[in-house]
Amino acid sequence: QDKVTAKWRGTAANMRVYAEGDGEEVTDMEGKMLGFRRLTYVAVSSVDMFKRFSVEEHVSTSSKVKSSQQRSIRSKVVEQYPDLEPYAEMLMPKKAPMVVAKCHNHIQIVLHEGEPVFFNQRDGPFMPTLKLLHKVPHVMKQVRADKGAIPFVLSGANVMCPGLTSAGGDMPESLEAGTPVAIMAEGKEHAMAIGILTMSTDDIRNKNKGVAIEMVHFLGDDLWTCAHID
Numbered sequence: 001q002d003k004v005t006a007k008w009r010g011t012a013a014n015m016r017v018y019a020e021g022d023g024e025e026v027t028d029m030e031g032k033m034l035g036f037r038r039l040t041y042v043a044v045s046s047v048d049m050f051k052r053f054s055v056e057e058h059v060s061t062s063s064k065v066k067s068s069q070q071r072s073i074r075s076k077v078v079e080q081y082p083d084l085e086p087y088a089e090m091l092m093p094k095k096a097p098m099v100v101a102k103c104h105n106h107i108q109i110v111l112h113e114g115e116p117v118f119f120n121q122r123d124g125p126f127m128p129t130l131k132l133l134h135k136v137p138h139v140m141k142q143v144r145a146d147k148g149a150i151p152f153v154l155s156g157a158n159v160m161c162p163g164l165t166s167a168g169g170d171m172p173e174s175l176e177a178g179t180p181v182a183i184m185a186e187g188k189e190h191a192m193a194i195g196i197l198t199m200s201t202d203d204i205r206n207k208n209k210g211v212a213i214e215m216v217h218f219l220g221d222d223l224w225t226c227a228h229i230d
Contacts, residue, residue, distance in 0.1 A: 050223035057104075060102045065097075069100075077110075080125055092112070099111045101229045109223075118132070127216065140182040143170065150186070150188075153215070154192060157215065158195070159213035164213075168186035180216075181195060183195055195217075198213065
């Protein structure tokens with residue numbers, strides 16, 4: 001199949017807006033909607049996966065997992081977040097059953113006494129919920145967005161490069177593309193969102209344009225307001 005790409009123009013009504021040209025590849029379904037006939041199949045991760053989420057509509061099952069899966073999840077979480085290890089036994093006790101909620105779009109949510117604590121999509125990295133991150137803020141890599149980006153982030157928008165490279169932004173570490181990060185806000189104490197870097201922090205500094213972080217979970221979204229999953 002011939003490759004067709006589309007340039008990302010922004011978001012509107014929680015849908016991506018594309019124009020044909022060089023840039024980001026799109027999925028077959030997106031291409032059909034845009035009238036593209038020849039497409040390359042690529043994986044496109046879900047943006048704002050919890051912007052519209054409810055237990056009644058989106059949770060398929062909530063059940064105890066096998067001990068082997070429990071060990072695997074615990075191992076992956078601790079490997080991804082080594083500073084979380086002192087809290088692992090409290091959040092994911094070895095001798096207690098682990099309950100995982102299976103949701104639409106291949107999302108799974110790890111529960112601690114019914115409260116969401118970690119989530120991932122397909123085989124992607126596990127990420128803590130913001131409520132957990134506010135309790136143990138040091139366990140996740142952090143970047144800081146400037147004040148101008150705050151209202152956009154809190155509406156579920158992706159973070160653009162200039163929001164991190166401006167005087168109010170900060171990227172203290174060299175991080176690779178695909179790294180989950182806590183998105184801090186200039187002048188605020190706690191993380192306002194969690195996202196995944198679309199490019200390395202070095203590329204963000206050098207290119208300084210385009211989407212730097214794809215939004216996953218933010219203050220006020222439906223995962224934030226979900227206190228319990230039975």
